[in-house]
Amino acid sequence: xxxxxxxxxxxxxxxxxxxxxxxxxxxxxxxxxxxxxxxxxxxxxxxxxxxxxxxxxxxxxxxxxxxxxxxxxxxxxxxxxxxxxxxxxxxxxxxxxxxxxxxxxxxxxxxxxxxxxxxxxxxxxxxxxxxxxxxxxxxxxxxxxxxxxxxxxxxxxxxxxxxxxxxxxxxxxxxxxxxxxxxxxxxxxxxxxxxxxxxxxxxxxxxxxxxxxxxxxxxxxxxxxxxxxxxxxxxxxxxxxxxxxxxxxxxxxxxxxxxxxxxxx
Amino acid sequence: xxxxxxxxxxxxxxxxxxxxxxxxxxxxxxxxxxxxxxxxxxxxxxxxxxxxxxxxxxxxxxxxxxxxxxxxxxxxxxxxxxxxxxxxxxxxxxxxxxxxxxxxxxxxxxxxxxxxxxxxxxxxxxxxxxxxxxxxxxxxxxxxxxxxxxxxxxxxxxxxxxxxxxxxxxxxxxxxxxxxxxxxxxxxxxxxxxxxxxxxxxxxxxxxxxxxxxxxxxxxxxxxxxxxxxxxxxxxxxxxxxxxxxxxxxxxxxxxxxxxxxxxxxxxxxxxxxxxxxxxxxxx
Amino acid sequence: xxxxxxxxxxxxxxxxxxxxxxxxxxxxxxxxxxxxxxxxxxxxxxxxxxxxxxxxxxxxxxxxxxxxxxxxxxxxxxxxxxxxxxxxxxxxxxxxxxxxxxxxxxxxxxxxxxxxxxxxxxxxxxxxxxxxxxxxxxxxxxxxxxxxxxxxxxxxxxxxxxxxxxxxxxxxxxxxxxxxxxxxxxxxxxxxxxxxxxxxxxxxxxxxxxxxxxxxxxxxxxxxxxxxxxxxxxxxxxxxxxxxxxxxxxxxxxxxxxxxxxxxxxxxxxxxxxxxxxxxxxxxxxxxxxxxxxxxxxxxxxxxxxxxxxxxxxxxxxxxxxxx
Numbered sequence: 001x002x003x004x005x006x007x008x009x010x011x012x013x014x015x016x017x018x019x020x021x022x023x024x025x026x027x028x029x030x031x032x033x034x035x036x037x038x039x040x041x042x043x044x045x046x047x048x049x050x051x052x053x054x055x056x057x058x059x060x061x062x063x064x065x066x067x068x069x070x071x072x073x074x075x076x077x078x079x080x081x082x083x084x085x086x087x088x089x090x091x092x093x094x095x096x097x098x099x100x101x102x103x104x105x106x107x108x109x110x111x112x113x114x115x116x117x118x119x120x121x122x123x124x125x126x127x128x129x130x131x132x133x134x135x136x137x138x139x140x141x142x143x144x145x146x147x148x149x150x151x152x153x154x155x156x157x158x159x160x161x162x163x164x165x166x167x168x169x170x171x172x173x174x175x176x177x178x179x180x181x182x183x184x185x186x187x188x189x190x191x192x193x194x195x196x197x198x199x200x201x202x203x204x205x206x207x208x209x210x211x212x213x214x215x216x217x218x219x220x221x222x223x224x225x226x227x228x229x230x231x232x233x234x235x236x237x238x239x240x241x242x243x244x245x246x247x248x249x250x251x252x253x254x255x256x257x258x259x260x261x262x263x264x265x
Numbered sequence: 266x267x268x269x270x271x272x273x274x275x276x277x278x279x280x281x282x283x284x285x286x287x288x289x290x291x292x293x294x295x296x297x298x299x300x301x302x303x304x305x306x307x308x309x310x311x312x313x314x315x316x317x318x319x320x321x322x323x324x325x326x327x328x329x330x331x332x333x334x335x336x337x338x339x340x341x342x343x344x345x346x347x348x349x350x351x352x353x354x355x356x357x358x359x360x361x362x363x364x365x366x367x368x369x370x371x372x373x374x375x376x377x378x379x380x381x382x383x384x385x386x387x388x389x390x391x392x393x394x395x396x397x398x399x400x401x402x403x404x405x406x407x408x409x410x411x412x413x414x415x416x417x418x419x420x421x422x423x424x425x426x427x428x429x430x431x432x433x434x435x436x437x438x439x440x441x442x443x444x445x446x447x448x449x450x451x452x453x454x455x456x457x458x459x460x461x462x463x464x465x466x467x468x469x470x471x472x473x474x475x476x477x478x479x480x481x482x483x484x485x486x487x488x489x490x491x492x493x494x495x496x497x498x499x500x501x502x503x504x505x506x507x508x509x510x511x512x513x514x515x516x517x518x519x520x521x522x523x524x525x526x527x528x529x530x531x532x533x534x535x536x537x538x539x540x541x542x543x544x545x546x547x548x549x
Numbered sequence: 550x551x552x553x554x555x556x557x558x559x560x561x562x563x564x565x566x567x568x569x570x571x572x573x574x575x576x577x578x579x580x581x582x583x584x585x586x587x588x589x590x591x592x593x594x595x596x597x598x599x600x601x602x603x604x605x606x607x608x609x610x611x612x613x614x615x616x617x618x619x620x621x622x623x624x625x626x627x628x629x630x631x632x633x634x635x636x637x638x639x640x641x642x643x644x645x646x647x648x649x650x651x652x653x654x655x656x657x658x659x660x661x662x663x664x665x666x667x668x669x670x671x672x673x674x675x676x677x678x679x680x681x682x683x684x685x686x687x688x689x690x691x692x693x694x695x696x697x698x699x700x701x702x703x704x705x706x707x708x709x710x711x712x713x714x715x716x717x718x719x720x721x722x723x724x725x726x727x728x729x730x731x732x733x734x735x736x737x738x739x740x741x742x743x744x745x746x747x748x749x750x751x752x753x754x755x756x757x758x759x760x761x762x763x764x765x766x767x768x769x770x771x772x773x774x775x776x777x778x779x780x781x782x783x784x785x786x787x788x789x790x791x792x793x794x795x796x797x798x799x800x801x802x803x804x805x806x807x808x809x810x811x812x813x814x815x816x817x818x819x820x821x822x823x824x825x826x827x828x829x830x831x832x833x834x835x836x837x838x839x840x841x842x843x844x845x846x847x848x849x850x851x852x853x854x855x856x857x858x859x860x861x862x863x864x865x866x867x868x869x870x871x872x873x
Contacts, residue, residue, distance in 0.1 A: 069743050095745030107740045109733060111800075120733050123726055124744030132727040132758075139726070182744070298659065348839060353655060354602055358795070358838045361788050365831030373825060481784070485666055492659065522677065525670020533663040537651045 020083040022047040022186050022216035023068070028077035030067060030240075037063045038074070039240040045186075045233075047082075048213040052231035052248075053220045056260060060240040061220045062104060065188050069101055070094050081186060095124060098185030102175040102192060104220075108163050114174050115159040118146040121178035149181030150174075153207050169200035176207065180215075187211070189219040193226055201226050228252070236260065268397055270514055276403040276472070278510030279410030283465035284483060285490040285502045286417055287458025293434040293497020294454050297353050300360040301341070302462055303484025304367035309334045309463025310475040311375050314382065323385035323467075331464030338459025342452050350448070364480060372477050382470030402471055409468060410506075413461070417499055430454060434497040486513065489532040563709060567702035576701040577773075582813045583705075583712040584769045589793040589805035590719050591762025596791065597799030598728065599755040600735030602658050604787045605645060605665030609760045611672065611782035613638040613767030618685040618777055627691035634771075635764045641668070642760025646753050665787055672779040684778030691772055698772070708769055715762060720802060722758070731755045792834050 023045040030038040037060045045051050053061050066072040068079060070091030078087045081097050089097075109117050122142055123129045137143075150156050153173040158166060166174070172192060179187055192208070193201050205226050211217065221227035234251040236244040244254045251257055284306055291299045312330035321329065341363060349355045388402030421427035433440040433447050441447050466475075473479065486509055494505025509528065516527035567576050588610060595601050617634030625633070649660040672679045679685065690698040698704045722728045733741045734748045741748050771777055780786065789812060797808025815833070816826050 071739065071743070091742050092745050092747055095743060101743055103740070107737050109736045111732075111736065116729070120729060121744050123730065124741070124746050126726075128726045129730050129746060130727055132722050132725045134726065135724050136726045136729050137724065178744075296655070298655075345835065345839060352842075354658075355838050355842060357655075357658070358791075359835050362792075362831040362834030362838065365785070365788075365827045365834070367831075369825050369828035369831070373828075485784070488659075488662065492663075522675040523671070524674045526667055526674075529663050529667045529670060533648065533660065533667065536656065536660045536663060537648055 020047075021045060021080070022049065022082055023218065024078075024080040024083075025068070026078050028064075028067060028079065029075045030063060030072060031075055037240045038067060041077070041237075041240070041242045043235060043242065045216055045218060047185075047216055049216055050230055050232045051216075051218045052227050052234045053218065053237060054222070054224075054227065054234060055237035058239075059237040061237055062190060063240070064237070065101060065190055065220065068188060069099060095182065098183075099188070100179040100182045100184035100186070101188035102179050102190055104190045104194060106168075106171050106175060108171055108174055108178075110163050113160050113162050114150060114155060114166065114170075114177075115143070115146055117163065117174060118149050118177050118181045119143060122146055122149075122181050125182055146181060149177045152180060152210075153177040154203065169196055169203075172196060172200070172204060173207070176204070180211070184215060186216045186218065189217060189221075191220055191222060193221060193223050205229065269399075270518060271511075272399050272403060274510040274514040275507065276406050276510070277514060278507035279407045280465060280469045280472070281486055281490055281509055282410045282503055282506035283413060283468060284462055285487045285494075285506055286413070286499060287454075287461040288487045289491045289494065289496055289498065289502040290430070290434075290454050291458045292491055294430060294437075295346075295356070295451055297356045297360070298488065298491075299455075299458065300357060300484065301363045301367065302360075302458070302487055303480035303482075304364040304371075305334050305338065305459045305462040306466040306469075306483050307371060307475070307480040308337065308367055309466030310382075310470050310473075310479065311371050311380075311466075312463065313467030313470055314375065314380050314475055317382065323383075327464055327467035330467045331460040334463025334466075335456045335460030337463075339452060339456040342455040346451070346455070347448065364484075368477065368480055375475075377477055379474050379476035381474045382467070384471040388471070406468060406472075414499070414503055421499060426453070485529070489528055492532045493535055564706075566709075567705055573701040576705050578813065578817050580701070580705045580708045580773060581817065582810045583708045584766055584773060585790075585793060585809035585813055586806040587712055587715045587769065588763055588766035588790055589797065589809040590715060590802075591759050591766065592790050593794045593799055593805040594719070594722070594731075594755055594762070595759040596794050597804075598723070598731050598735065599752055599759075601649075601752065601756070602791070603649070603661040604658055604784065604791060605649075605661030605663075605668075606759075606763055606790050607782045607784075607786035608665040608668035609638055609642050609645065609763040610767040610770070610786070610790070611668060611777065612641045613764035614771040614777035614781060615672065615679055615685060617768055617771055618687050621687045621689070622685065631691070631768055634768050635761065638760055638764030638767065639757060642757055642764075643753075645760070646756035650749060650752055650756070661787075662784065665782065665784060669779055669782045669784070672782050679779070682779060684776055686776040687771065688775070690775065704773065708773075711765065711769060715765065716802075716806075719762075723802060727751075727754075788834075789830065792830065796833065796837050 021044050023043065025041060025043040028038055028041040028043075029036070039060075041064065043051075043064075053064065055061055063072065067074050070086070070089065074087065078085060080086065081094070081099060084097060086094055086097065086099075109120060112120070119136070119139075119142055122145055123136075126142065128134070128139065128142070147156060147159060150159050153176055155170060155173055155177060158170060163171065163174075172195070176189070176192060179189075189208070192204055196204060201223070208217070208219075208230060217230075219227065219230060221230075228248060231248050233247055234245070235242050236251060236254075236257055238260050243260075244251055244256050246254070284302070288299060288302045291297070291302075309330040312333045313326045316326035316329050317323065345359050345363075346356050349359065384402045388400075388405045390401050391398040392401045392404055393399075394404075419427075421431055429440070429445045430450055430453075432443070433445060433450050437447050466479075490502060490505040490509045492505075493508060494501030494503070508531075512528055512531065513524075516524045520527055566579055570576050570579065588606075592603070592606050595603055595606075613634040616637035617630040620630040620633045621627070645661065645664050648664065649657050652660050673681060675681075690704065692698065698707050730741070730746055730751050733746065734751050738748050741751075770781075793808035793812045794805050795808070796811050797806065798804030811833075812830070815829055
């Protein structure tokens with residue numbers, strides 16, 4: 001299916017109705033020179049769903065995220081967010097439509113406090129971001145929402161701590177706070193458990209589980225234990241292709257999954 | 266009249282090649298525009314002046330000056346640039362600061378008056394080609410440039426060292442993995458580039474003479490050559506040098522008021538539209 | 550509290566400066582420091598806050614000078630000349646910005662060099678427009694509200710007012726949401742885009758603001774010097790401006806002011822005792838870049854602390870707590 005396929009009619013995604021998919025990707029293709037990194041990928045994520053994307057290293061998972069957020073332009077295919085075709089939409093506009101992501105490598109603002117980091121995230125959607133006159137510190141509404149986002153991830157007590165003085169686990173949670181603070185409709189989590197200790201994984205897993213259903217979550221992860229608990233549906237990528245998809249049970253049992261991860265059965 | 270202008274352009278191109286080849290290699294390998302390069306050209310010219318004053322022959326002076334500046338280059342690479350590996354911007358700023366230091370030292374040692382350099386005996390007079398009389402020395406410069414170009418091409422294409430340099434220009438990380446000592450290459454290339462610039466300074470002496478501010482006149486030209494021709498490419502430096510030689514000379518005559526615009530506008534266009542230059546291997 | 554006190558004392562010292570410095574020569578030095586401080590603060594908006602190093606800012610500074618000088622010599626009044634100068638600077642800055650922002654990092658620097666050199670080439674060669682090497686001179690200093698600025702103290706105070714207004718504006722900018730956005734594009738441009746910011750436009754506007762203040766500094770310079778020449782827009786002038794910013798420290802509000810003071814004082818005062826100004830400039834540049842990359846002020850603080858730190862065994866690090 002090429003780019004330009006008519007998107008489904010735009011409808012409000014109300015809780016309970018599944019008139020429109022939260023994320024609808026059809027026929028997505030991307031190559032770098034001769035290397036095909038994304039190959040005819042189709043991904044339909046229902047509102048409120050918890051989708052897990054797995055696959056060996058180099059399968060193109062993060063590339064897929066980069067295509068969704070607009071950092072990369074696809075060669076062919078379409079991406080729709082709640083029925084709104086965003087294939088050609090500039091990356092920065094997608095945030096305004098309710099798309100948020102975290103990064104595999106922590107990308108906090110290194111010279112700021114955690115509170116300021118989350119505030120900056122919130123500011124991205126606010127017209128205030130063009131204002132050169134008022135004091136950022138005095139924007140109470142913004143600061144309160146930022147503090148709330150930190151509270152949700154259990155970092156309220158570290159709000160005024162500079163990033164340099166936080167631990168890796170705290171930074172991972174701050175990443176999530178930045179994404180959650182924007183009140184996204186679709187949240188992309190790129191390996192949120194990477195590098196965390198066992199306890200930290202439990203904490204992050206709990207906080208992800210506590211995210212309400214009005215946020216649709218798509219997660220990339222390698223750690224099977226934690227990720228499988230989270231997943232309702234799983235898509236397996238291999239060499240840029242979505243080769244297996246289904247419910248958790250289906251995918252785990254699927255012979256091709258075992259083949260990819262464990263060698264030939 | 267146009268023939269003379271054309272010959273002068275080719276000569277300038279030859280001189281610029283001697284100046285820019287090193288600059289391009291340094292830029293390609295170390296990823297930094299060596300802003301000291303103009304000063305090295307000038308320093309070499311002044312070294313040459315002193316050697317000539319001590320009674321050395323022209324060619325000895327040229328080679329001696331080249332070696333002197335090469336040594337200088339080796340020292341600053343080892344002492345200063347080596348400490349800043351990975352911080353390209355810092356390296357650029359250091360070369361900028363050094364250019365001020367070198368320029369002022371030259372002013373201190375050799376004074377503020379322009380010094381003319383006598384044409385070497387072999388180049389005096391005119392040669393008749395195609396029923397036009399060309400100043401012999403200008404033809405000699407062209408020959409020297411071609412000879413150096415051939416030597417550099419031989420070095421890069423035929424020797425192991427050259428292969429290592431080319432590899433490191435293409436992909437320094439991979440080169441290191443293959444066991445190439447890239448930091449040694451940095452020293453070698455930086456000295457080589459500096460030496461060439463110094464040598465060029467003396468060669469250009471009879472035409473440009475030596476004066477404070479020579480560095481500020483030559484550096485932008487080298488910049489344009491390398492941006493146009495592409496960094497890290499010998500062919501690019503060659504083509505770029507002649508293009509700039511022509512642009513500079515014809516620009517001065519045809520558009521005297523926009524002489525420098527004629528020079529920098531193409532550089533700007535290339536930077537904006539095709540950052541790799543005509544033949545470049547390194548994207549800025 | 551001590552901070553406010555220190556600022557008040559500094560303010561009082563600055564205002565009363567002509568009285569305790571006495572000598573017109575030194576008062577003029579102080580004026581120069583303030584002029585270049587405005588330039589350095591403006592440049593720092595781009596270099597320090599937006600993270601975009603440029604070697605073409607002397608071109609923007611000079612456009613204001615040349616434009617205003619041309620207008621004055623054509624018979625227009627001071628106000629018109631100032632507005633014309635700033636308008637010209639903003640127009641040229643916009644062109645600079647659109648072209649330079651096509652590149653990043655080193656590419657950005659090179660494009661600014663090329664642009665600065667084009668401005669210099671025009672100043673040097675387009676003689677019918679700019680009088681070439683001979684430069685353009687003006688006979689008068691402006692008379693805002695009828696006040697004469699011909700004496701050193703009078704000009705100093707006028708400059709001080711402009712300096713303080715600039716400092717105030719930049720302080721407000723730095724604390725504002727837009728200021729935070731600019732710093733964000735410096736630290737994590739990729740993420741900023743994903744967060745919904747228009748990184749290009751943010752940088753473009755930062756560039757414009759930076760150019761504006763350079764233009765203001767240029768106007769002050771023109772009225773101080775009453776002369777502008779191609780040397781004003783040469784690469785070395787841009788390098789000096791960059792040195793002021795780097796020497797003082799890019800991450801602070803007052804760093805560039807200190808850097809400007811350092812460069813101007815060494816240039817004017819030290820050159821009475823040491824004749825090799827350019828050598829010193831280059832040497833300081835090299836030393837600061839190599840040994841104090843964060844700038845003279847923060848670097849000195851760091852070295853001072855290191856020198857004074859008592860040698861005691863390190864306390865064990867608590868889990869989760871990182872010693873800076």
